[in-house]
Amino acid sequence: MNPAHGSVNRPVSLTIDGRQVTVPEGTTIFDAATRAFVRQAGDHNPIPILCHREHMTPVAVCRVCTVDVSVNGRQEFRLAPACQREVADGMEVRTHEASDRVRDAVKMLIELLLADYPDPEAARASRLTKQGQARGEGNDELIELAERLDVKAPRFFRSRRERPVDESSMVIAVDHNACILCDRCIRACNDVRENHVIGRTGKGYRSRIAFDLDDPMGDSSCVACGECMISCPTGALLSKHNVLTRPPSGTVTTEELAAHPLFAGVSRAFLDFNEGAVVRKRFKKGDVVCREGDYDATAFYIEDGEVEIFIGSPFKHVKDQRGLNSWNPFARVRKSSLAGRGEDRRDDEQEVEYISIDAPVVLRYDKPVATMGEGAIFGEMACMSSYPRSATVVAQTECTLLELGRNVLYILQRGKFSKAQLDDRYRQNALDNHLRGASVFARVARNEDEFKKLVEFLRPRVDLVRVNNGEVIFRQGDPADAYYLIRIGFVKVSQGRPGGEFVLSYLGPGKSFGEIGLMGHIPDIRELAPPGIRTATCTALDHVDLVRIKGEDFRLLLEQFPGVRKSFVEYAVTILKQNEQMIRRINEDSLGDFLQQGLMNAQSVLVLDLEKCTRCDECTKACADSHGGVTRLIREGLRFDKFLVASSCRSCLDPYCMVGCPVNSIRRRGSLEIIIEDWCIGCGKCAENCPYGNINMHPFPTGQAVIDDRTGRRVPVLQQKATTCDLCRELDGQPSCVYACPHDAAHRMKGSDLAREIGIVVSPPSIRST
Template identity: 90%
Template structure:
C-alpha cells in the first residue's frame, strides 16, 4: 500500500536473485522484488504469496513467501517471510527460483496445504461445471502455485472431516473445505472495506471463517461487496454467477472490459462479479450527463466526444443590506438578497480565481465553464465518497462515456497497473489544472509562461498517493518531508492541545498542506514555527488522493520560482497567525458528557436562561428582522439545568459542516464563524452534515425567469443557498438575538462557560 508518509531516510540497496534494486528504507522484501521484477502487466514476482496482497497488511501466516536472506555475506539460519521482513543495506535475497533450500521449504508448505484441500482436479472440474466462471481457469492461486513448483498429488492423506458449504448468500457461495485460513477475506472485509463481518471461529481442525456471530452468510450483515471473493486465493468464496437479475442496458461485458486499456490488470473474476457496474452510455449533443447537487455513486470516463462542465448556480452570497431608499441610520437591515463579489466584497474574502471541482479541470470564478475530452475521468469524489455532484456536465458533441460504479473505480485506483495509468493521465492532463485551482499558486497563474515552467518543473516530481479513511498522513511533531496537494477527498488539520484535539480546519480538493514544516530555512517562517517539524496532525476523512511533492523538490521549487516562494511565505504567515489567533480564543477545558453533546466544542452558543425567558420569541423575531425575514435560529434545543441551548450556529471548534462541500464553498473565518462563499451550489451537504441542524437552506431570487409548461407562464427561479448564523458580523458584530432580548435571558457564550454556569466544572479561581 502506498503510504503518504515517507521518512526521508536514504534508500537501501539489496540484491534479489542476483538483480540489484534500490528501495526506500522500510520496504518489505516482497515489495522490493515487485519493484525489481514487475515492470508491466504479465510480469511475475519470483516470490509467491498466498496470504498476502500488495494492498493488505502482511501477517505472514502461510509462509510460502519464505526467502533465504544473507546480510553482509552472512547467511541467516532461518528462512524469512518476504511479505513481512524489511530490507536492509547489503542484503542478498534468494527465492525458490535460485535456492534449493527455499524451494524445498515452499514445496513442502504447498504440499501440506494441498493435502487439506479438496481433490484439486475434482474441485476445479466441479467449479467449472457448476459455476461456469473463470475462477477455476487459473485464478486458483494455490493450484497455480502447486503447478509452478511442480507439486503434484500430496503424499499426505486428507482429513476425513467434511466441512460445510454455505450457499445461503444470493451472490457468494462459501466452501469451507477449500479454505486455507489465510485470512485474506478477513482483512479484505475488515481492513479494506471496514465492513467487519468476517472473522474466525473454532479451534484446531475446527477453525474456519465465520460471518458475524457464526451466522450463515446470507443471514449476516454482509453487504455483498465482493471484496472477500476477489481476495480469496483458493476459490473458497465463489461468485454465484447469473443469480442476479439482468444487468442494466449498455453493460459492457467482462471480456471486453478485460481487454480495455483502462482496466489493465483488473481481475476478470472481479469484473465478472461486478457485471453491470460499468455501463456504456451514448449522449447526443446537448444532453445532460449529470447535474450539480445530484447524488449518484458513479464516475464517468469519456471514451469519445467532448463534454462541457459548468456550475449553473449564480456565484453570489447572501447579503443583508439596508435596501434602496432607506433613510433611517438606525435600521441596519431591510432585506437579504444575493450579491456577487462585484457588488459586495466581504472582509477576509478569498481572492479565489479558480474553483476546484470533482473533475480534472478547474472553473474560473468569472466564467465557470470548461471542456473535457476523451480519456478524462470525472465524478471520482461523488463516486468514492458519496458527495453531491459538484458541477453540471452536458455533452458538447455526440459522445460515448463509460459510467463506472464504486466497486470498479476502487479496484482501478488500487490495482498497480490501472493506478499507474490513471496517475500518468493525471500528470499529463490534469496537473496544470489542479495547480491553477490551488490558492498558493494563484499568483503564478497570472503569468502564463512562468506557470507553464512551473508545471513542467513539477510534472516529473509529483507522486500520487492514496490515503484511506481515518489514516493519519502525518502527525504533529513528525519531521517534515513532503508537501501535499489534495486532489480528491477531505483532510482534517488538527493540533493536540492540553484540553484535547483542536481542529484548525478541514481542507478539500484544491487545497494544500505541509508547507510550513518545509520552510524552516526562511527567517520569516522560522520566527513563527519550529523548523523541519510538522505543526499539526493531518488525517484523511474519506478516500483521499494526494499529490505529493518531496521536501527536497519543494525547496528546489521555492529556490527556482521566487514568486512561488513569496506566495508560500505570505500564505504560511497568514495561516500561522490565524491559527494562533484561533487558539487564543479556545478555552482549553474538556469534558466527556458535555463533549458528547458537542457543546464543549462550541465557541459561541446561544443560551437562553429559562428562568428569565418569558418565551416572547423576540430573539427569533430579531434574527429574522436582521436577515431579511429569514430566521437563522430556532428557540428550541437541548436543555441543561435552566438553560436552553437554542438551535443556532455554535461556531464549533470542530466544524463538521465544512466536510464534503463539493465545491469547497464553506470555510471558517479567523474569528471562528462560518462563511459561505459565492459558489455555493445549494446542494445542502453542509446542512446535512451539521449535527445540530444549525445550517438551513433558503431560496433567494436570482432575477431569472423560466417558462413553466404546466402553468403556461414564466415563473421566477429561486436559488437555494446555505445560510447560517453569522453572529451578525455583517451588521455590527452584536448578535441581534441577544441585543433584542428584553429580559436579559439570551446570552452568547462558550460551551465551557456554559459548563461552568451549570456547575459541570468548577469556576477557576480569579487571577490576582
C-alpha cells in the same frame, strides 16, 4: 509502509536473482521484486505468494514466498518470508528460480497444502461446472502455483474428510474443502473493508473460517460486498450467478472489461461478481450527463468524445441590505437578496481565480466552464464518499462514457496497473489544472512561461497516494517529510491542546497542507513554529487522494521559484498567526456532560435568561426583519437552570458544516464565524452536516425565467443558497437578536462562560499527548 506518512526513506541497493535493485528503505523483498520484474500486465514476480496481496498488511502465514537471503556475503541459516522481510543494503536474495534450496522448500509447502485439499482435477472440474464463466480455467492460485513449480500429486497421505459447503448466502457460496486458511478473506473483510465479519474458529485440523459467532454466512452480518470472494486464492468463496439474472441495459460484459486497457490486471472473479456495475452510455451533443448538487454513487470514464463541465449557479452570496424599518425600530434591515462580489464586498472574502471541482480540471472564477476529453475520469468524490455533484456536465459532442460503480472505481484505484494508468494520466493531463487551483501557486500561474516550468519541475517529482477514511496522515510532533495537495476528499487539521483536541480547519480539494514543518529554515517561519516538526495532526475524513511532494523536492522548489517561495511564506505566516489568535480564545477546561451537549464546542451561543425574558419574541422578529423575513434563530433549544440556549449558529470549534462541500464554498474566518462564499451551488450538504440545525437553505430569485411546459407561462428561476448566523457581522457587528431584546434577556457568550453562570463544576485541565 504507507507512503502518505512516515519519515523520508533513503534508497537501499540489493540484488534479486542477480538483478540490481534500488528501492526506498522499509520496502519488503516481495515489493522490491515486483518493482524489478513486473513492468506490465502478464509479467510474473519470481517470488510466489498465496496469503499476501499488495494492498494488504503481510502476515507470512503460508510461507510460499520463502527466499534465501545473504547480507554482506553472509548467508542466513533460516529462509525468510519475502512478503514481510524488509530490504537492507548489500542484501543478496535468491528465489526458487535461482536456488534449489528455496525451490525444494516451496515445493514441499505446496505439497503439504495439496494434501489437505480436494483432488486438483476433481476440484477444478467442479468449479468449472458451477462457476465456469465466473472464475475461468486456471484461476485457482494454488493449482497454478503447483503447475508453475511442476508439483505433481503430493507424496503425503491425502485427507478424505468432507467439510461443509455453506450455501446460505444468496450472493456467495462457501466451500470449506477448498479453504487453505491463508487468511486473505479475513484481512479483506476486517482490514480492507472494516466489516469485521470473518474470523477463524476451531483448533488444529478442525480450524476453519467462520462468520460472526460461527453463524452460516447468510445469517451473519455479512453485507455481501464481495471483497472476501475477490481475495480468495482457491475458490473457497465463490460468486453465485443467479444474483444478477438480467444485467442492466448497456452493461459492459466481463469479456469486454477484461480486454479493456483500463482494467488490465483486474481479477476476472471481481469483474464477474460486479457485472452490471459498469454501464456504457452514449450521449448526443447537448445531453446532460449529471447536474450539480445531485447525489449519485457513480463516476464516469470518457471513452470518446468531449464533454463540457461548468457551474450553473450564479456566483452570488446572501446580502443583507442596510436601513431602518419604519414600523419596527429594532429592525435595521428590511430584506435579503443575492449580490455578486462586485456589488457587495465582504470582510475576509476569498480572492480566488480558480475553483476546484470533482474532476481533473479546475474552473475559472470569472468563466466557470472547462472541457474534458478521452481518458478523463470525473465524479470520483461523489462516487466514493457520497458527496453531491460539484458541477454540471453536458456532452459537447457525441460521446461514449463508462459509468463506474463504487466497487469498480475502488478496485481501479487499488490495482497496480490500473492505478499506474490513472496516476500517469493525472501527471500528464491534470497536474497543471490542480496547481492552478491551489492558491499558493496562483502568483506563478499568472506568468504562463514560469508556470509551465513549475509544472515540468513537479511532474516527475509528485507521488499520488490514497488514504482511507479515518487514517492519520501525520501527527503533531512528527518529523516533517513532505508537502501535500488534496485532489479528492477532505482532511481534518487539529492540534492537541491542554484539555483536548482543537480543530483548526477542514481542508477539501484544491487545498494543501504540510508546508509549515518544511520551512523552519526560513526566518519568518522560525519565529512562529518549531523547525522540522509537524505543528498539527492531519486525518483523512473519507477516501482521500493526495499529491505528495517529498521534503527535499519541496525545498528545491522554493529555491528555484522565488515567487512560489514568497507565496508560501506569506500563506504560512498568515495561518500561524490566525491559529494563534483562535487558540488564544479557547477555554481549555473540560466540562464533562456539558461538553457532550455540544456547548463547550461553542464560541458564540445565543443565551436567553428566562427570568428576564417575557416571550415577546422580539429577538426572532429582529433576526427575520434583518434578513428578509428569513430568521436565523429559533427560540427553542437546550435548557440549563434559568437559561435557554436558542437554536442559532454557535461558531463551533469543530465546524462539521465545513466537511463535504463539493466546491469548498463554506469556511471559517479567523474570528471563528462561518462565511459562505458566493460560489455556493445550493446542494445543502452543510445544512445536512450541521448537528444543531443552524444552517438553512433558502430560495432566492435569480432574475431569470423559464417557460413552464404545463401552463406555458414564464416562471421565475430560483436559486437555493445556504444561510447561517454571522452575528450580524455584515451589518455593524452587533447581533440584531441581542440589540432588539427590551429586557436584557438575550446575550451572546461562550459555552464555557455559560457553564460558569450555571455553576457546572470545572474539572482540572489535563495534558493530552500527541
